[in-house]
Amino acid sequence: MDKIATQSPRQKRDPEETRKRILKAAKKEFAQLGLAGARVDTIADRAKANKRMIYHYFGNKEDLFQAVIEEAYLDIRAAERKLKLELLEPVEAIKALVRFSWDYYLKNPEFLALVNSENLHRARHLKKAQTIIEVHGRFIGMVEEILQRGVGQGVFRPDVDPVQLVITIAGISYYYQTNRYTGSIIFQRDLMSDEAREERLNFNIDTILRLLRP
Amino acid sequence: MDKIATQSPRQKRDPEETRKRILKAAKKEFAQLGLAGARVDTIADRAKANKRMIYHYFGNKEDLFQAVIEEAYLDIRAAERKLKLELLEPVEAIKALVRFSWDYYLKNPEFLALVNSENLHRARHLKKAQTIIEVHGRFIGMVEEILQRGVGQGVFRPDVDPVQLVITIAGISYYYQTNRYTGSIIFQRDLMSDEAREERLNFNIDTILRLLRP
Amino acid sequence: MDKIATQSPRQKRDPEETRKRILKAAKKEFAQLGLAGARVDTIADRAKANKRMIYHYFGNKEDLFQAVIEEAYLDIRAAERKLKLELLEPVEAIKALVRFSWDYYLKNPEFLALVNSENLHRARHLKKAQTIIEVHGRFIGMVEEILQRGVGQGVFRPDVDPVQLVITIAGISYYYQTNRYTGSIIFQRDLMSDEAREERLNFNIDTILRLLRP
Amino acid sequence: MDKIATQSPRQKRDPEETRKRILKAAKKEFAQLGLAGARVDTIADRAKANKRMIYHYFGNKEDLFQAVIEEAYLDIRAAERKLKLELLEPVEAIKALVRFSWDYYLKNPEFLALVNSENLHRARHLKKAQTIIEVHGRFIGMVEEILQRGVGQGVFRPDVDPVQLVITIAGISYYYQTNRYTGSIIFQRDLMSDEAREERLNFNIDTILRLLRP
DNA sequence: CATGAATGAGAATTCATTCAT
DNA sequence: TATGAATGAATTCTCATTCAT
Structure with missing residues (x-):
């Protein structure tokens, strides 16, 4: 499901925090759906982070x-x-x-x-x-x-x-x-x-x- | 890259056989990659069957x-x-x-x-x-x-x-x-x-x- | 620009023709914008082909x-x-x-x-x-x-x-x-x-x- | 993958110098990859300048x-x-x-x-x-x-x-x-x-x- | 039954640009 | 002036599924 104009407020600039949120969300998603079934979009949403940040901090889905x-x-x-x-x-x-x-x-x-x-x-x-x-x-x-x-x-x-x-x-x-x-x-x-x-x-x-x- | 025009010889018309081949190929593929990771194309290839046959015999990927x-x-x-x-x-x-x-x-x-x-x-x-x-x-x-x-x-x-x-x-x-x-x-x-x-x-x-x- | 519901009629099944149309459209697009500037979407549109066909016939942008x-x-x-x-x-x-x-x-x-x-x-x-x-x-x-x-x-x-x-x-x-x-x-x-x-x-x-x- | 936290030492505050370094790096990058292929990030890296400086001095990629x-x-x-x-x-x-x-x-x-x-x-x-x-x-x-x-x-x-x-x-x-x-x-x-x-x-x-x- | 070309809806990844610090 | 984290809009590529032959 797409989020429509939820316009979440720009995230605070706390790199370490962001990284942790992504990791936590990813753990959940990967555990639930496996590597192939997991969705990068969902991870980003769950982490309340921008998808781009996942690539910034972890490189790609597999590295994450x-x-x-x-x-x-x-x-x-x-x-x-x-x-x-x-x-x-x-x-x-x-x-x-x-x-x-x-x-x-x-x-x-x-x-x-x-x-x-x-x-x-x-x-x-x-x-x-x-x-x-x-x-x-x-x-x-x-x-x-x-x-x-x-x-x-x-x-x-x-x-x-x-x-x-x-x-x-x-x-x-x-x-x-x-x-x-x-x-x-x-x-x-x-x-x-x-x-x-x-x-x-x-x-x-x-x-x-x-x-x-x- | 997709393989193009391999023109594999038309399979014999043996419905039961085809079904079994698909099932066997699917078991391998699903075991190897999970439900999300498995590819319908690969299953068809492995079964030396046409992709359409999978849908014919089993409905869809999940039913398979x-x-x-x-x-x-x-x-x-x-x-x-x-x-x-x-x-x-x-x-x-x-x-x-x-x-x-x-x-x-x-x-x-x-x-x-x-x-x-x-x-x-x-x-x-x-x-x-x-x-x-x-x-x-x-x-x-x-x-x-x-x-x-x-x-x-x-x-x-x-x-x-x-x-x-x-x-x-x-x-x-x-x-x-x-x-x-x-x-x-x-x-x-x-x-x-x-x-x-x-x-x-x-x-x-x-x-x-x-x-x-x- | 997105095409909105132009619902172009499904293309005739003429593989050779499709391949040629893609190649021609790609030539135009690459000549106009270079490899990096060219857009696969635009090529598909210009070729009146499905984007998927480009990958089917040519593998990827670079191979095209x-x-x-x-x-x-x-x-x-x-x-x-x-x-x-x-x-x-x-x-x-x-x-x-x-x-x-x-x-x-x-x-x-x-x-x-x-x-x-x-x-x-x-x-x-x-x-x-x-x-x-x-x-x-x-x-x-x-x-x-x-x-x-x-x-x-x-x-x-x-x-x-x-x-x-x-x-x-x-x-x-x-x-x-x-x-x-x-x-x-x-x-x-x-x-x-x-x-x-x-x-x-x-x-x-x-x-x-x-x-x-x- | 992005490089993370390389923490390059803060550049000296020499506006004219920075501008020149950017221009030189841009020339190289554009020559190598064209306008579409060039990457603003790479130019910033090559110039050992902050990406923001490119926008500060030149407006945007095209103006650069x-x-x-x-x-x-x-x-x-x-x-x-x-x-x-x-x-x-x-x-x-x-x-x-x-x-x-x-x-x-x-x-x-x-x-x-x-x-x-x-x-x-x-x-x-x-x-x-x-x-x-x-x-x-x-x-x-x-x-x-x-x-x-x-x-x-x-x-x-x-x-x-x-x-x-x-x-x-x-x-x-x-x-x-x-x-x-x-x-x-x-x-x-x-x-x-x-x-x-x-x-x-x-x-x-x-x-x-x-x-x-x- | 059988074939494989065609399709549309994603999904991963990339990129220019902006903004808080 | 300088930094680099954050953003959103593309962009390339993938995949299950359908359909003409």
Whole structure:
């Protein structure tokens, strides 16, 4: 739909703010419609920015998508770091991590959609983002350290690959949530009701603890 | 640039064949690029069919997508029924099911992409497919029956929700494979090498058995 | 200016015709405004064709320009070949050639503009046109043959480089005509009046004959 | 993509200098790409000036083009006046003029491109430049005077129109050089090598002297 | 049934110009 | 005078869909 003579007042001159507004609007749009389905016009509208500014700050649609992807990956790791898992007892740390995955996806469903989109594009945007690789490496290191502490205390079995664990923790929440629409149809059950969500989270914690149990 | 006057030889007049070729080409294209990214022209080319035929057989692009989605869901359940899980011992049946999920996704990566796409579109195409709901209901029923047998034999703990189980079985394979591109970058590891795949499958079987263990 | 609801009747389905109409319209537009100044929309309008057809037949604006350039160069040589200069006496042949240059530019002012445009673009389109190089080589060969006959008959001096001659013949007409607008101002004289044109043509013939005189 | 935040150091406040830098950058850009192809942004960059300054000093893109054209025409005549042809013997004066044309175009190829551009625009910018008309009138007067002296000395034939002569002198150099890209392809010869240039200059001098010979 | 040319409504991108600071 | 962010109007190019043959 065209905006007709809405004559929005000229935007304040705050470059950093403008850039952020665009990025936020783009995240929403890309999450909702994918790279191909997203519309630059809509992003501009949502950002209350001039379309020209998108090209000014980000180059083109694809580069904007890349910026969105990068930010999304940095955000989730930043949020996770705030948990300070390394300060918790092993079992508590793992529980917190499972809960974090579940909650983060729940509060940031765009993240799931963006990751799916990025995989559709064979991760060609993520490939260029060196920082993310580093940040992620540190995350795996931390999980490994938790596992070792748990093994030392006799609460976890040895020889669990931290990468397999992390993938499993993510997978059991991710799949449930990213497929909430098809899942609700196929299983004929509202997967996202309060009870359903609570039940699933507990199921996931149980699954992971059983997996680690000696 | 468009190709001009390739004058491909007029296709044989085999309606059913043409329809199938289009459907197959469409599945590939939609899986590769999503609904918005897919091109009707490309589908026609890939199907070695005339574009007009797509509209003749399927109405429009979106309806074609719907046909692809329906077929994809019917196919996976048909493949699974061939396993005749109900004839196996409970533990063997579950193992076979985990293995099946893993292998099916591996051999049919379009399925993952299509399901992701369909969720991007909030399952609005799947909603219209009554058959799939029924087929799926029977599948859940069968898993439930396996669980009960296992509980009766004392090899499974009681009170495991078959839906949660099925979602978990799917999720731990699905996530790994659908995110193979971003995953390989983030974890700095080739997730799809022969060894990696073998290792993951075993990990998954183990995860599910631990989850069911009394 | 937009055309408003002119609702032109759907064009007849004559691909070759459509292609020609586009090419002709493009030649006019590019000659008038250059590659950068030309508008694809205007070309479509002028060709009474759908804009989409331009991309269908020619790929993009630049490729269309290239097609125009190629055709322009082929046309002038084709017109010149019709003169059958090789059948004339040397002096008459040269006179005919000088006259031809003058007249061709006069009747085809787009040619001058297109060549100027192509030089602005450092001949990057012409570079790809092998045919033109060959056609032109034959043209130079024919002029050389005329020169030799003239030398043999004692009417031309020896050792005149046919390329220099051809460039000179072209240059004295080309410059006059391509600069007719700035020239008319600078020299405060209507360079394109009937008398002015007649006078210049005679001057040019004289110049070339003096140049060849033994 | 736009460059962002290059934060070039604020330019010194030297109005006249800024104006000159813009004019010089504009000449280059217009010569390279024509009026339509030139970019105001690029001109600003090349001039290391703020885009706003272009509008401040020149009004708009088209007026800037006009300023460039005017300057170009004034420059060539100024350079030519320095030759003091009126002090040379007629034959030497003409030789010097032919050589000047050749050399000036060689050292100022933008001049050729600008003149071509201006003719594409039907000289609408030059029309407004009264000074140029006057300067040029004086130039023709001087050539006429040289011709008369030559006729008086019996070294030139009478009745040669100075305007035709001037156009011819310009044309044989101009055409060669302005078409150096297409020419080099069509004639399959590097028209701009040292030898080729030397040969052409001599050819041109010879052509003009033969044209004037009694 | 089959073909592929033609269409119109977008969609991405570009650009000269203006305006707040 | 100088800066560069912001704007809106084009402009090139794309795409699903229709229609004559």
